[in-house]
Amino acid sequence: MLELKNVHKVYRVGAFGGGRKRAVRDVSLTVEPGEVVSLIGESGSGKSTLGKMVLGLFRPTEGQILFEGTDITTIKGHAARKEYYRHVQGVFQDPFSSFNPIFKADRVFEMIRSTYYPGVSDADWKDRVLDALGTVRLDPDNVLNKYPHQLSGGQLQRVLIARALLLDIKLLVADEIISMLDASTRIDVLNLLSDLKERGLGILFVTHDLSLGNYVSDKSVILRKGAIAEMGPTARVFENPLHPYSRHLLSCVPQLHRTWAEVDAELAANPPEDVELPVAPDEESAPLVEVEEGHFVGINQG
Amino acid sequence: MSNVAGAPGTAEKSDGAAAKRGSEALHYARRNPKLLIGLGIVLGLLLLGIIAPFFVDHDPNEYIGPQGQAPDGEYWMGTTSFGQDIWAQFVYGLRATFLIGIFGGGVAFVIGTAVGFVAGYKGGIIDEILNMLTNVVLVLPALVVLIVVTAYLEVRGLFVQGVFIGLTSWPWAARAVRSQALSLANRDYVDLARLSGRRTWKIITSEIAPNMSSYLVMSFILLFGGAILIAAGLDFIGLGPSNGVSLGLMLESAVGWGALQRGMWWWFIPPGLGITVIVASLYILNVGLDEVFNPKLREL
Numbered sequence: 233m234l235e236l237k238n239v240h241k242v243y244r245v246g247a248f249g250g251g252r253k254r255a256v257r258d259v260s261l262t263v264e265p266g267e268v269v270s271l272i273g274e275s276g277s278g279k280s281t282l283g284k285m286v287l288g289l290f291r292p293t294e295g296q297i298l299f300e301g302t303d304i305t306t307i308k309g310h311a312a313r314k315e316y317y318r319h320v321q322g323v324f325q326d327p328f329s330s331f332n333p334i335f336k337a338d339r340v341f342e343m344i345r346s347t348y349y350p351g352v353s354d355a356d357w358k359d360r361v362l363d364a365l366g367t368v369r370l371d372p373d374n375v376l377n378k379y380p381h382q383l384s385g386g387q388l389q390r391v392l393i394a395r396a397l398l399l400d401i402k403l404l405v406a407d408e409i410i411s412m413l414d415a416s417t418r419i420d421v422l423n424l425l426s427d428l429k430e431r432g433l434g435i436l437f438v439t440h441d442l443s444l445g446n447y448v449s450d451k452s453v454i455l456r457k458g459a460i461a462e463m464g465p466t467a468r469v470f471e472n473p474l475h476p477y478s479r480h481l482l483s484c485v486p487q488l489h490r491t492w493a494e495v496d497a498e499l500a501a502n503p504p505e506d507v508e509l510p511v512a513p514d515e516e517s518a519p520l521v522e523v524e525e526g527h528f529v530g531i532n533q534g
Numbered sequence: 535m536s537n538v539a540g541a542p543g544t545a546e547k548s549d550g551a552a553a554k555r556g557s558e559a560l561h562y563a564r565r566n567p568k569l570l571i572g573l574g575i576v577l578g579l580l581l582l583g584i585i586a587p588f589f590v591d592h593d594p595n596e597y598i599g600p601q602g603q604a605p606d607g608e609y610w611m612g613t614t615s616f617g618q619d620i621w622a623q624f625v626y627g628l629r630a631t632f633l634i635g636i637f638g639g640g641v642a643f644v645i646g647t648a649v650g651f652v653a654g655y656k657g658g659i660i661d662e663i664l665n666m667l668t669n670v671v672l673v674l675p676a677l678v679v680l681i682v683v684t685a686y687l688e689v690r691g692l693f694v695q696g697v698f699i700g701l702t703s704w705p706w707a708a709r710a711v712r713s714q715a716l717s718l719a720n721r722d723y724v725d726l727a728r729l730s731g732r733r734t735w736k737i738i739t740s741e742i743a744p745n746m747s748s749y750l751v752m753s754f755i756l757l758f759g760g761a762i763l764i765a766a767g768l769d770f771i772g773l774g775p776s777n778g779v780s781l782g783l784m785l786e787s788a789v790g791w792g793a794l795q796r797g798m799w800w801w802f803i804p805p806g807l808g809i810t811v812i813v814a815s816l817y818i819l820n821v822g823l824d825e826v827f828n829p830k831l832r833e834l
Contacts, residue, residue: 289725314731322729330722334744340726347731392726 233434234263234286234320234403239295240516241281241458255281256292257458258518263403263434268425270445270466271438272481273455280325282455283407283438287322288313299403318348321396325408327388331380337388338376340395348399364394368424386417393424404428407438422448442485446470454478457533459518464527474507475529562826569822575815579808583628594622594779605800612800615791623779624804630780631762631812634696638761641700642707643754649704650711651738655719665712672705677767684773692775695768699761707753714749718742748827752820759816766809781805 241256256278263269271279284290286297288304296303299320307313324330331337341361345352352360365372368390375387383391389409396404406425410418425435425448439445445452445466452466454477462475473479483495510519512531520528563569592598595618603613611620653664680698684690718724719742727737743750768774769782770789784805788794793801825831 284725287725287729289728310731310733317729317731322725324722324725326722330726332721332723332741332745340730343727343730343732 233265233300234436235296235298236261236282236286237296237298238517239282239285239292239297241278241285241290242293254516255458256285258295258516259455259458259460260520261453261460261463263436265402265434266429266432267451268429268435268437268449269451269453270449271436271453271455272440272442272445274440274481276457277455278458279438279440279455280407283322283405283436286403286436287320287405288316314347318399319401320403320405321399321401322405322407323389323392323396323409326412327385327392328380328412330392331388333380335379337378337380337383337391340391341398344395344398360398361394364397365391367397367427368394369420370394384417386413386420389413389417389421390424393421393428397428401433403434403436405436405438408440410439410444411441442470442481454481456530459533460520460528460530461533462527462529463520464524468524468527472527474523474527475509476532559826563822566822566826568818569826572815572817572819572822575811576819579628579812579815580632582625583632586625587622587629590619590622590625592619592622594619594626602796602798604798611804612798614787614801615793615796615798620784620800620804623784624781624808626779627781627784627805628808630692630775630778631765631782631809633692634699634765634780635758635762635812637692637696638699638703638765639754639758641697642704642757642761645700646704646707646753646757647711647750649708651715651742653708654712654715655734655738655742657716657719661712664708668705668708668712671702672709674702676702677764680764680768681771681773684768690773690776692778695765695775696761699764703757703760703764707757710753711746711750714746715742718745748823752823752827755816755820755823759813759820762809762813762816781808785809 237260239256239259240254243253243255245251245253259278259282261269271282273279281290285292286304288307291305297305299316304316307316331340338361345357349357361376362372365375370387370390375383375391380388389412393404410421413421422444425437429435435448437445437449449466451464452469453463454461454469454475456477462469462473462478469478470482473482479499483499487495507523507529508521509529509532510521512518518531520530522528597617598619599609599613599617601613601617602615603609603617605612609619609621611624613619614623649664649668653661653668680702683698684695687694715738724737724741727741732740765774765780766782766785769780770786772786774780774783774786782805785802788798788802788805793799
């Protein structure tokens, strides 16, 4: 459904745009219907940039982003872009800045209505909104006709997901949607994502949290400095991390019953089997090597 | 946490929220002396300029009374050395001054905000080009250009003067609006509006502009005052409307016919004081508005 082919993003930085900053380097991946793909990486790894490029908010410097066969960078004109957003929607990291603070929160539904369903009657529209709110398990009385500051982060985040559900979406880009929520509301939103997955939605789940990636996704992509370090089925990536960076990352996850020293000692005692990492021929490309079925490792960037 | 907003006691808060927002600004506006004084004087003079000319039954430039008459019961502000009624000139002049302020300031405001919003929202190469244009106009010696251009015009009316003032005084407004729009354009809700299939101009007018409405009002007030000052300056050096009346033209003829030397204070004080009071109260009004909109500046 969604396919990224050798996508690059290079920012111009500094005075007169003289400097170059490579945010995304040669990334290729796919998202299928009903599949949750996690983009995992530290800050600055290019994961949010990838999400925004899929949403068409940034243009890739090079490469193709194909959605159902069409390259989205070739979409021209307002009508075509509108049609793309009918199927692809996003939810952002900070629910409080996703709402214009001077308007009521349910204005996001009205925006969808005025652009996509101008002909729908008031009663019919109300049913649809209530239906969408029911799907995200929100009580309409609690959220309709309220200002953003009167709602909690979890409620706002679910309002945004409900907004996306009003459209006929096939792909949802969830950019760090959990990181601003507290633990009790996190699990609600995560469970909601798995419900959506059951309905056949493809989800691109951008996160810096390994355990969340493990919890929700079918496929995990670990990014490092804009390039893919390791990509494969989540179970394989987490059970048998092959790239040195993924191993390091996994050993950094705090564990409830063990101290850092114990983890380090264990890692030193059983050094993991080594795999041959691909070598990049130049500064720009980042080739992948398939080590087992569907499980790829990328270049080592130190 | 998720059920806090549904807890008892939060429902009544939500109903009044819209009204509360507006009334909060109103609450501080009513208690801000700077705003009240500035607004009172500006509105008072505006009303005078609108209404009083209807009660003057002769042309303000007509030679109607005794020459060089000091203020008395019949000629409230006296007459000029030609016998023109200064009260009539003053109220017609006020009207012209407000017109030039609204028109010249309005043209500058429209150009400035349009350039600022597009530059700030679009960014990239469009921003660079518009910014360059803004900087070029900003460093033009505006008064010199105005003098040269208006000196070459055959017919000089209020309209032409307003257009020229507007075309030369927009750059700082464009810069101010651009910097605000630049920071607002990167908010997530603007991205969300794009994902909702909104057009660019719609995003600017319905997502960005409402969040800086107080800023826009204040920009307009400053442009308004600036246009009045530039117009008075042009009138004073003899480049005003060819056959009209304005406070600046009154000052010009007062000085030109030696009112200062002859001690005819009633000829030059009304127009000079009029311009000063209008512009000063506009600036006081602006400071007052700033205090109302910006909580950090509020006095308790």
